[in-house]
Amino acid sequence: xxALQPPPHIDLAAWVQDHVFLPASLAAHPGRMRLWPHQxxxxxxxxxxxxxxxxxxxAARTGFTSLLVAAMGSYTANDPCPVLxxxxxxxxxxxxxxxxxxxxxxxxxxxxxxxGEDGRRQTLYARRFAGGSLTLVSARxxxxxxxxxxxxxxxxxxxxxxxxxxxxxxxxxxxxTQTFSNRKIVAGSTPTRASTSRxxxxxxxxxxxxxxxxxxxxxxxxxxxxxxxxxxxxxxxTAAWACPSCGVLATEQDKPAMVTAGRWRATAPDxxxxxxxxxxxxxxLLPNAAWAVxxxxxxxxxxxxxxxxxxxxxxVGQPWDDEGEVQSEAALMARAETFSLDAIPEEVxxxxxxxxxxxxxxxxxxxxxxxxxxIFALHHGVIWGDPERDGVxxxxxxxxxxxxxxxxxxxxxxxxxxxxxxxxxxMNRVAAFCAPRAGRRILPIKGAAGNRPPIIRSKAKLxxxxxxxxxxxxxKGMVFDRLARGTSIRFSRDLEPHWFEQLCSERRxxxxxxxxxxxxxxxxxxxxxxxxxxxxxxxxxxxxxxxNWAGRADELKGxxxxxxxxxxxxxxxxxx
Numbered sequence: 001x002x003a004l005q006p007p008p009h010i011d012l013a014a015w016v017q018d019h020v021f022l023p024a025s026l027a028a029h030p031g032r033m034r035l036w037p038h039q040x041x042x043x044x045x046x047x048x049x050x051x052x053x054x055x056x057x058x059a060a061r062t063g064f065t066s067l068l069v070a071a072m073g074s075y076t077a078n079d080p081c082p083v084l085x086x087x088x089x090x091x092x093x094x095x096x097x098x099x100x101x102x103x104x105x106x107x108x109x110x111x112x113x114x115x116g117e118d119g120r121r122q123t124l125y126a127r128r129f130a131g132g133s134l135t136l137v138s139a140r141x142x143x144x145x146x147x148x149x150x151x152x153x154x155x156x157x158x159x160x161x162x163x164x165x166x167x168x169x170x171x172x173x174x175x176x177t178q179t180f181s182n183r184k185i186v187a188g189s190t191p192t193r194a195s196t197s198r199x200x201x202x203x204x205x206x207x208x209x210x211x212x213x214x215x216x217x218x219x220x221x222x223x224x225x226x227x228x229x230x231x232x233x234x235x236x237x238t239a240a241w242a243c244p245s246c247g248v249l250a251t252e253q254d255k256p257a258m259v260t261a262g263r264w265r266a267t268a269p270d271x272x273x274x275x276x277x278x279x280x281x282x283x284x285l286l287p288n289a290a291w292a293v294x295x296x297x298x299x300x301x302x303x304x305x306x307x308x309x310x311x312x313x314x315x316v317g318q319p320w321d322d323e324g325e326v327q328s329e330a331a332l333m334a335r336a337e338t339f340s341l342d343a344i345p346e347e348v349x350x351x352x353x354x355x356x357x358x359x360x361x362x363x364x365x366x367x368x369x370x371x372x373x374x375i376f377a378l379h380h381g382v383i384w385g386d387p388e389r390d391g392v393x394x395x396x397x398x399x400x401x402x403x404x405x406x407x408x409x410x411x412x413x414x415x416x417x418x419x420x421x422x423x424x425x426x427m428n429r430v431a432a433f434c435a436p437r438a439g440r441r442i443l444p445i446k447g448a449a450g451n452r453p454p455i456i457r458s459k460a461k462l463x464x465x466x467x468x469x470x471x472x473x474x475x476k477g478m479v480f481d482r483l484a485r486g487t488s489i490r491f492s493r494d495l496e497p498h499w500f501e502q503l504c505s506e507r508r509x510x511x512x513x514x515x516x517x518x519x520x521x522x523x524x525x526x527x528x529x530x531x532x533x534x535x536x537x538x539x540x541x542x543x544x545x546x547x548n549w550a551g552r553a554d555e556l557k558g559x560x561x562x563x564x565x566x567x568x569x570x571x572x573x574x575x576x
Contacts, residue, residue: 010078012047013040016070019077019110023103026066028286030107037260038211038283039067045275046071046186053274056188057203059281059317061289064188065096068154069104071186072134073111075152080131084150086139086173088160093125093136096156101134139169151180155187158198162451170198191319193477196519200319206276207266211283213258217248221263224282226298226316229291236295241282252291259283280317304373304488305481329500332483336493341366341379346407348376349552350545353400353417354537356530357426361385362392364399365534366414369542371549375482377491380499380531387426393433400442408556416441416541418455420533421467431462438465441544445537447472449520454478454543470540476521479535480508502531 013035020033027033035043045054046067058064075083087093105111115127115134122128125136137144139161153173161169170187177183189199212221222228222244230249231239240249250258262283266275281289294315301311309320339345348368356363362383368376381399385392403411421430421444434444445455445468452471460467482488483504491500505527508519523529 009049010047010074011044012071012074013043015047015074015078016043016067019108020070020073020104021107021109022066023100023107025099025103026069033066033070035067036063036285037262038264038279039063041264042275042277043067043071045277046184047074049182049184051273051275052183052185053206054184054186055199055202055206055274055276056186056279057199057276057317058188058190058279059284060190060314061281061284061286062279062317063284064279065100065156068156068186068188069096069100072101072154073105073108073114076105076114076129076132076134077110080129081151082132082149083134083152083154084145084148084173084176085134085136085154085156086161086169087136087156088139088162090138090140092157092160093138097124097136137169137173140164142166142169142172145169145172145176148176149179150176151182152184153177153186155185156189158187158189158202159192159196160189160451161198190313190317192313193519194319194321197319203276203278205271206268206274207271208268208276208278209264209266210278211262211280212265213262213283215243215245215248216250216254216258218243218246220245221265223278224258224280226280226282229282229295231292231295236299237292239291239295241291255291256285259285278317281315305485306478307373309481329497329504332491332503333495333497333500336491336495338493339376339378339490340492340494341404344368344378344404344406344412345370345376347372347374348378348406348412349549349556350415350542350547351378351412352538352541352545353414354534354539354541355396355417355419356533356537357387357420357423357430358530359387362387362396363530363534364396365531365538367535367538367542369547373488375489375539377489377495377535379492380495380534387429393429396433397437400437400440406556408553410556412556414440416443416544418443418445418468418470418537418541418544420445420447420537421462422446428463431465431467435463435465441541443468443541443544445470445540447533447536449473455540468540470537472536473519473521475536475539476506476532477508477519478539479532480521498528499531502528503535505529505532 016033017035022030022033024030045051056064072083075081087096105115114129127134135148142164143166155170158170174185177185187202191197191200210223212223214221220243224241228242228244229239230242240251242249281294298311301307312318312320347370350369352367354365364381366379368378383392383395400414400417403413406412419430419434421427430444434442444462444465447470450473452474454471454475456469458467458469506521506523506529509522
């Protein structure tokens with residue numbers, strides 16, 4: 001351990017409110033920073049040299065990023081040392097530096113110019129100052145941690161870190177602090193899935209503090225939890241908190257006084273040197289976190305499992321329980337309904353298609369999408385033939401050009417399609433098919449594992465077209481969450497029994513990768529997966545659509561059937 005002088009004991013809560021000024025890019029109300037009641041003790045823990053680790057399991061709208069930047073300012077001005085910050089990806093590093101750190105330092109007189117002005121010695125992500133440095137590193141590039149040491153380590157949004165071949169960025173960065181006996185590690189994140197959430201595991205290792213507020217009626221202190229929120233059905237503006245002790249309702253007007261009088265309580269007080277904080281948006285005093293606003297968001301979120309998961313993570317501040325078992329293929333098949341491409345449900349307003357390319361055929365699944373968020377599996381077709389020849393592609397083009405009668409009176413066609421180009425032997429063939437049809441949103445795609453967006457443009461190029469990367473695990477998680485809860489995906493009776501078996505061809509498991517638990521999907525031995533793959537591709541295509549539900553509904557009401565183009569017979573007499 002390096003022999004260092006004890007750092008000064010700074011009351012970080014008081015210092016930031018005296019010296020830090022927030023820019024418009026970081027705060028709804030720019031100017032001198034004012035901590036919310038729940039932030040005060042958290043700030044003091046970050047500034048306390050006797051507290052080695054601080055973990056924050058948080059919802060959105062709780063002010064963590066602002067506090068993190070303010071803490072960087074305090075270490076720069078009061079306790080100079082090597083400071084390391086990790087974020088999930090490079091874009092996050094740029095955003096944090098350009099939109100938060102630099103503007104805050106510039107706005108704050110005590111910090112202005114602290115990061116140095118010698119451009120020859122600075123880079124965007126590495127700044128030197130008198131007695132120390134500030135370095136930002138993407139978790140996707142942990143090799144940038146080599147050769148670095150840090151006494152203070154800030155880890156932001158740790159549940160977004162993906163394990164890499166070099167190892168887990170969080171573990172690697174923590175090792176960079178081991179030579180300092182007075183190190184400080186601050187980690188914060190909104191949680192993701194319970195089985196793999198880093199921040200949930202770190203919080204479990206801490207003294208697990210919860211913020212308790214007094215009931216305006218009986219005075220009993222309780223953590224504000226979503227299960228205690230209530231409102232009149234259909235009227236989120238009546239949202240109130242029901243005290244678990246006396247049952248009396250507290251309204252939005254009561255909230256500021258309740259939160260101001262709140263207190264942190266350690267539920268595992270035997271743990272020393274590791275303070276853990278759990279933050280819900282229910283205690284946020286921002287206008288966009290009013291209980292009525294959150295209740296309205298919940299009413300929308302419950303429509304689909306993926307939107308409900310986002311609500312649980314970002315509003316409730318809790319990890320999503322992903323341990324539910326997918327229903328059996330027999331149970332799914334028993335739910336099949338009497339709709340199809342030839343009998344499209346009235347609520348379906350958009351159609352997408354996912355195409356899987358095999359050596360002797362193309363398989364295509366057609367999904368319908370409704371404003372409610374429900375997904376309708378309408379049809380699965382097979383075009384037999386050699387994909388190296390033109391015939392199957394001509395048939396696919398004809399299928400993708402087909403329009404079907406909609407119950408509203410008009411015609412509906414395919415709004416977007418994703419064609420698998422992942423097979424290296426077929427990539428150029430798929431690209432040749434998709435390139436002239438890009439205007440119809442017929443896209444060449446390649447599936448990729450890991451925590452990725454549903455679909456994103458690849459940096460790689462195909463002849464005459466862009467390649468799109470599909471976040472296969474992300475979309476499989478969406479499908480499996482829906483299947484486990486038996487809602488939101490509806491099935492046509494036209495689908496064959498083997499289609500349901502293929503849809504259930506994989507299982508979600510948790511494996512240890514790079515020392516961290518990682519959720520992944522593994523094939524059940526002996527099962528084919530074309531149906532699952534096609535559904536994933538069709539869902540990826542859905543994410544390429546900018547939906548206008550009301551406009552599309554009007555468009556489908558009695559739209560006239562287009563007349564066929566007149567046949568022109570050319571006279572041989574004119575050629576003479």
